[in-house]
Amino acid sequence: MIxxxxxxxxxxxxxxxxxxxxxxxxxxxxxxxxxxxxxWEKAAAGVKIxxxxxxxxxEWRLLLxxxxxxxxxxxxxxxxxxxxxxxxxxxxxxxxxxMSALTSEGKTRFDEAxxxxxxxxxERGMGDRVSLWVLGDRMEPLVAETxxxxxxxxxxxxxxxxxxxxxxxxxxxxxxxxxxxxxxIFFSDSPGRNVETILWGVGDPIANAGFVAASAQGTxxxxxxxxxxxIRNFASAAQxxxxxxxxxxxxxxxxxxxxxxxxxxxxxxxxxxAPGGRIRLSLEPPDAFPADDTLFFELAxxxxxxxxxxxxxxxxxxxxxxxAAAALSEEYDFSLQRVxxxxxxxADAVLLAEGGRFEILPSARGGAILFGxxxxxxxxxxxxxxxKVTDWKREHPILRGLSFDFLACTQAWSGLGEAEPxxxxxxxxxxxxxxxxxxxxxxxxxxxxDSNLPVQANFPLLLRRAYxxxxxxxxxxxxxxxxxxxxxxxxxxxxxxxxxVPPRGPSKVIPQGPGFARDFLGSCVILxxxxxxxxxxxxxxxxxxxxxxxxxxxxxKP
Amino acid sequence: xSEASLLDPAFLAKLEHLSRLARRLLSRERSxxxxxxxxxxxxxxxxxxxxxxxxSPGDDTRHIDWNAYGRLGELFVKVFExxxxxxxxxxxxxxxxMRQGRVGxxxxxxxxxxxxxGIGGLDGAALASFPGPLPERFFGEDSTMDFLRRLQDLxxxxxxxxxxxxxxxxxxxxxxxxxxxSWTVILSxxxxxxxxxxxLPLLRRSRVLCVHLFDPLDQEPPxxxxxxxxxxxxxxxRRLPVTGQVRENYLRxxxxxxxxxxxxxREHGARCARVGxxxxxxxxxxxxxxxxxxxx
Numbered sequence: 005m006i007x008x009x010x011x012x013x014x015x016x017x018x019x020x021x022x023x024x025x026x027x028x029x030x031x032x033x034x035x036x037x038x039x040x041x042x043x044w045e046k047a048a049a050g051v052k053i054x055x056x057x058x059x060x061x062x063e064w065r066l067l068l069x070x071x072x073x074x075x076x077x078x079x080x081x082x083x084x085x086x087x088x089x090x091x092x093x094x095x096x097x098x099x100x101x102x103m104s105a106l107t108s109e110g111k112t113r114f115d116e117a118x119x120x121x122x123x124x125x126x127e128r129g130m131g132d133r134v135s136l137w138v139l140g141d142r143m144e145p146l147v148a149e150t151x152x153x154x155x156x157x158x159x160x161x162x163x164x165x166x167x168x169x170x171x172x173x174x175x176x177x178x179x180x181x182x183x184x185x186x187x188x189i190f191f192s193d194s195p196g197r198n199v200e201t202i203l204w205g206v207g208d209p210i211a212n213a214g215f216v217a218a219s220a221q222g223t224x225x226x227x228x229x230x231x232x233x234x235i236r237n238f239a240s241a242a243q244x245x246x247x248x249x250x251x252x253x254x255x256x257x258x259x260x261x262x263x264x265x266x267x268x269x270x271x272x273x274x275x276x277x278a279p280g281g282r283i284r285l286s287l288e289p290p291d292a293f294p295a296d297d298t299l300f301f302e303l304a305x306x307x308x309x310x311x312x313x314x315x316x317x318x319x320x321x322x323x324x325x326x327x328a329a330a331a332l333s334e335e336y337d338f339s340l341q342r343v344x345x346x347x348x349x350x351a352d353a354v355l356l357a358e359g360g361r362f363e364i365l366p367s368a369r370g371g372a373i374l375f376g377x378x379x380x381x382x383x384x385x386x387x388x389x390x391x392k393v394t395d396w397k398r399e400h401p402i403l404r405g406l407s408f409d410f411l412a413c414t415q416a417w418s419g420l421g422e423a424e425p426x427x428x429x430x431x432x433x434x435x436x437x438x439x440x441x442x443x444x445x446x447x448x449x450x451x452x453x454d455s456n457l458p459v460q461a462n463f464p465l466l467l468r469r470a471y472x473x474x475x476x477x478x479x480x481x482x483x484x485x486x487x488x489x490x491x492x493x494x495x496x497x498x499x500x501x502x503x504x505v506p507p508r509g510p511s512k513v514i515p516q517g518p519g520f521a522r523d524f525l526g527s528c529v530i531l532x533x534x535x536x537x538x539x540x541x542x543x544x545x546x547x548x549x550x551x552x553x554x555x556x557x558x559x560x561k562p
Numbered sequence: 563x564s565e566a567s568l569l570d571p572a573f574l575a576k577l578e579h580l581s582r583l584a585r586r587l588l589s590r591e592r593s594x595x596x597x598x599x600x601x602x603x604x605x606x607x608x609x610x611x612x613x614x615x616x617x618s619p620g621d622d623t624r625h626i627d628w629n630a631y632g633r634l635g636e637l638f639v640k641v642f643e644x645x646x647x648x649x650x651x652x653x654x655x656x657x658x659x660m661r662q663g664r665v666g667x668x669x670x671x672x673x674x675x676x677x678x679x680g681i682g683g684l685d686g687a688a689l690a691s692f693p694g695p696l697p698e699r700f701f702g703e704d705s706t707m708d709f710l711r712r713l714q715d716l717x718x719x720x721x722x723x724x725x726x727x728x729x730x731x732x733x734x735x736x737x738x739x740x741x742x743x744s745w746t747v748i749l750s751x752x753x754x755x756x757x758x759x760x761x762l763p764l765l766r767r768s769r770v771l772c773v774h775l776f777d778p779l780d781q782e783p784p785x786x787x788x789x790x791x792x793x794x795x796x797x798x799x800r801r802l803p804v805t806g807q808v809r810e811n812y813l814r815x816x817x818x819x820x821x822x823x824x825x826x827x828r829e830h831g832a833r834c835a836r837v838g839x840x841x842x843x844x845x846x847x848x849x850x851x852x853x854x855x856x857x858x
Contacts, residue, residue: 035792035799038780039659039753040816044791046810048802063787 009082079528324458378452650680656751
């Protein structure tokens with residue numbers, strides 16, 4: 005398809021075309037009146053057939069001039085080719101031993117699969133890029149990604165099946181190498197079936213021609229995890245499957261499903277998060293594409309220490325610290341305790357305080373998060389006036405993903421230099437993390453009331469990260485829902501669609517790769533120049549031959 | 563040519579002027595006045611007495627009837643019948659090809675000029691057209707306007723169907739009237755040439771001048787390429803490829819046709835004058851006369 009930025013530029017040549025056609029029609033309609041029609045008929049009696057279609061010179065000139073104008077107008081219109089192609093494909097041809105088996109039509113599965121690859125290549129459009137891999141004991145690249153499909157076809161002819169192989173792991177391994185906007189197509193057989201094409205769509209992490217779990221969502225870090233997912237039947241017949249949740253000492257949960265072809269059914273599991281560990285979600289029995297039938301979740305242990313707010317340090321009815329602490333306790337599903345003095349803080353609690361002065365550093369097992377609290381030997385006079393943030397540890401578990409560009413303080417205590425600085429300023433550290441015995445302390449040199457930290461989005465995240473770090477959670481400090489082992493890679497690409505009809509088996513419409521746009525302004529300019537050049541040659545020829553023609557006509561006149 | 567143009571005073575003035583010029587050109591050996599005398603009727607032994615009239619100063623004294631003077635005592639001159647020197651017969655082609663465009667109007671103007679010359683300088687003019695009415699005769703200067711009106715009617719394509727349809731028929735009709743034409747002027751495009759070949763033997767009693775009229779555009783073939791032609795006579799249309807070879811063939815055939823008309827005329831003792839329609843009738847007429855086409 006041609007896309008024009010300025011289509012109105014074609015109005016002039018189109019108008020010229022109308023004029024030319026009208027002129028030709030009118031010329032054709034204007035007969036030359038003569039007495040000597042018989043003489044003309046006799047004169048033309050012996051003319052060759054091909055000469056009857058000679059276009060007169062004048063019309064050639066006009067045609068070339070019009071073509072030059074059209075090419076120039078097309079160039080001015082800003083033309084570009086916009087096609088459906090431009091997608092990236094990775095073709096994986098199974099040449100394992102099982103592919104040598106004969107199909108019902110007397111051909112081998114491998115021949116059918118190779119024919120499927122050839123048919124797929126024949127349907128590609130301009131801009132499509134294809135790479136060819138073979139699957140035996142491992143997945144090996146044969147032709148690197150290229151637009152030259154002839155090289156792919158040539159390589160395809162030279163592939164031979166292996167006499168023996170084991171490719172189950174190779175299939176799984178191949179999926180780990182998926183990348184954005186890449187459509188991977190397997191040409192392989194499956195247990196109990198003839199050769200079929202398995203399509204893996206862009207934007208859909210778990211989709212094939214079989215029957216698998218489509219997605220799953222979990223909520224955390226609450227104590228109870230709810231895991232939701234859906235199962236879609238891509239087969240042509242009803243299927244009976246079970247989704248099983250197990251692992252990490254938990255009771256196995258099993259849900260049975262029998263969706264009809266094309267139907268989708270949802271499922272939900274609930275389980276206690278406390279034991280943590282690895283959760284396994286699997287489809288039983290596996291489908292034609294078993295590599296993605298098992299999902300794993302790594303669960304971090306939930307925080308165990310209570311959160312205690314030293315209310316004496318927050319005289320306001322609802323201080324920013326108290327509000328943030330309340331939200332954090334709600335998130336972790338336990339209540340926030342308020343105590344009036346340090347003596348009432350439980351030994352395993354995490355203490356929250358702002359301002360004030362501690363005579364001794366809290367050394368309880370729980371740890372503390374302090375904002376501008378004076379601690380002898382750690383934080384105190386002299387004051388730092390309007391310290392400017394200069395840097396912060398971006399890879400620290402507490403600060404990962406946070407920004408302190410807009411942190412402003414009117415004043416802060418000094419003296420945190422001996423501790424590990426997390427946020428630094430021109431006057432000294434503003435935030436530190438300290439290990440005191442078994443306890444960890446996160447201390448800021450400024451009070452929340454002396455800064456704009458409470459109104460920043462960093463604040464609740466900072467509080468939660470500090471809380472998690474104090475309790476010694478996994479390295480990143482964030483209990484994550486992670487996919488490991490046996491899972492398909494998620495291709496986070498924009499949507500596209502294409503339709504592929506394999507030589508045998510079910511077909512599936514999957515999004516196509518993004519289109520392409522190539523301008524051909526230069527081609528139009530060159531075309532216009534060529535036409536004008538031809539026109540110039542015609543004019544020169546006409547000029548030089550005009551004199552000879554005049555002499556000829558004068559000599560021929562009666 | 564428009565209906566009123568042949569009667570237009572300006573056109574008549576041109577005819578008068580042309581007639582004076584023609585008188586000088588008609589005879590090469592004698593003077594213009596003497597030449598005109600060859601045309602004007604002059605008494606001779608072959609003329610017959612018609613009547614007497616009173617003598618007027620200036621009359622030729624050779625014509626005074628002295629016998630009548632002896633008897634009556636008054637001078638009388640004899641008036642004789644003018645010598646019949648013949649007429650110009652005009653055969654005007656009024657076929658479809660000759661009725662349109664400059665060729666058609668030129669043929670009418672030339673016919674008017676020849677007729678004016680005949681009426682004024684000879685015994686008159688006979689006008690026949692093909693297709694057209696039977697030949698009509700016009701003699702005496704009073705008949706000049708009648709002649710021109712008749713010519714104008716032919717120009718307007720009126721009264722064409724009652725008489726002869728072809729040149730041969732017109733020549734036959736003219737010959738049947740046993741007119742003593744000094745000259746027979748045929749104004750036509752002579753295409754095809756066969757009718758001329760058939761008509762000329764019928765006009766052997768007079769001197770024949772074939773005025774071959776043609777459109778100069780026919781000598782300039784169109785540009786190479788397919789061209790649509792329309793026959794001026796029948797209206798038939800034909801699209802033909804015009805290539806370099808076709809142009810050459812056509813021009814050769816056209817030249818052959820012109821040569822044939824000349825040859826046919828020459829073989830029958832006629833004279834031929836080829837006139838293109840791109841010149842005025844005065845120039846055409848003077849060209850014809852200057853070449854002695856009407857010499858005895």
